[in-house]
Amino acid sequence: MSTESTRSSPDASLVPPRIPLADGGWLSGIALGTWKLDHDAARAAVAESIRAGYRQIDTAARYHNELGVGQGIRDAGLAPGEVQVTTKVRGGDQGHDETLRAVESSRRILGVDAIDLCLVHWPLPRLDRYVDTWRALVRLQADGVVRSIGVSNFSLEQVDRLVAETGVAPVVDQVELHPRLPQEALRAGLAERGIVAQAWGPLGRGKGLLDAEPIVAAARAHGVTPAQVALRWLVEVGAPPVPKSGDAARRRQNLDVFAFALTPAERASIATLATGERAGKDPSIDEEF
Numbered sequence: 001m002s003t004e005s006t007r008s009s010p011d012a013s014l015v016p017p018r019i020p021l022a023d024g025g026w027l028s029g030i031a032l033g034t035w036k037l038d039h040d041a042a043r044a045a046v047a048e049s050i051r052a053g054y055r056q057i058d059t060a061a062r063y064h065n066e067l068g069v070g071q072g073i074r075d076a077g078l079a080p081g082e083v084q085v086t087t088k089v090r091g092g093d094q095g096h097d098e099t100l101r102a103v104e105s106s107r108r109i110l111g112v113d114a115i116d117l118c119l120v121h122w123p124l125p126r127l128d129r130y131v132d133t134w135r136a137l138v139r140l141q142a143d144g145v146v147r148s149i150g151v152s153n154f155s156l157e158q159v160d161r162l163v164a165e166t167g168v169a170p171v172v173d174q175v176e177l178h179p180r181l182p183q184e185a186l187r188a189g190l191a192e193r194g195i196v197a198q199a200w201g202p203l204g205r206g207k208g209l210l211d212a213e214p215i216v217a218a219a220r221a222h223g224v225t226p227a228q229v230a231l232r233w234l235v236e237v238g239a240p241p242v243p244k245s246g247d248a249a250r251r252r253q254n255l256d257v258f259a260f261a262l263t264p265a266e267r268a269s270i271a272t273l274a275t276g277e278r279a280g281k282d283p284s285i286d287e288e289f
């Protein structure tokens, strides 16, 4: 995956490389997750994280913290365009006109001229409104309300249906992805289509992944933490991660994964963890409104 340096701002030592998107936009090599942070916690965490080097903040209408995320981005005081914000259309807002209204609401709450990246949060196949939802995002992109458009928790079949019915492909599919759930076929299919697979739940969501022996052993060998090994593994497979932490020291640690590389033996050992076990919901079964 090609990268472009962003080491131009004053506190640039931990700024991740940019990942180019098919529409000319970019995604940061590591984004900050904000699920479970309320407005005030998100505002403080976002401002501090941008000062530490984060350049992409991940929120969603569903997280009820877009106000704090937008304020935190402004508090950090970087030049426009230096920090990207991702938000998502929740299941209950799917449908063409509903999406137009929901995205305008997110834009106003975030307090931005345009949303950098807007995703369809979950496909909700039984509702069967994701194509109409997508048409609305295509229109919002043409109108300049949203710069890049993508999906989350979509299968290759669902992505292909969007393209077949609208002629427009997403530039990102944000999916659960970590060593227990490497999603190899999905990643390969997305790569063939020029779509970036972005990894949510990259640390396994506090469910024991970071205690797994291959990860602990690699961490010991490199003098880093298990979280840094899990994030480095994602960087190496070309899936930019979105880790969340409520703790400033951990957030900085989670950025610092570009100064070491896993060995082939470590990668082979980590591959033994690929049980397919999910830490979150299964989008082929569960639907989140």
Ligand SMILES: NC(=O)C1=CN([C@@H]2O[C@H](COP(=O)(O)OP(=O)(O)OC[C@H]3O[C@@H](n4cnc5c(N)ncnc54)[C@H](OP(=O)(O)O)[C@@H]3O)[C@@H](O)[C@H]2O)C=CC1
Residues within 6 Å of the ligand: 032, 033, 034, 035, 036, 058, 059, 121, 152, 153, 174, 175, 199, 200, 201, 202, 203, 204, 205, 206, 210, 225, 227, 228, 242, 243, 244, 245, 246, 247, 250, 251, 253, 254, 280
């Ligand atoms: N598109 C989608 O459907 C989804 C998107 N997401 C996005 O992805 C983000 C990340 O996923 P999330 O569910 O939060 O799970 P993560 O895999 O990021 O795990 C977060 C957990 O890991 C802990 N943690 C963070 N850093 C470290 C560290 N360095 N060492 C040890 N533990 C650590 C956190 O604790 P603590 O906070 O105490 O540090 C928290 O308990 C979300 O916040 C959200 O933005 C998430 C789920 C679904």
Ligand SMILES: O=C(O)C(=O)[C@@H](O)[C@H](O)C(=O)CO
Residues within 6 Å of the ligand: 035, 060, 280, 281, 288
């Ligand atoms: O964090 C997200 O983006 C979600 O969709 C969450 O709601 C997540 O899926 C979850 O764990 C809900 O229980």
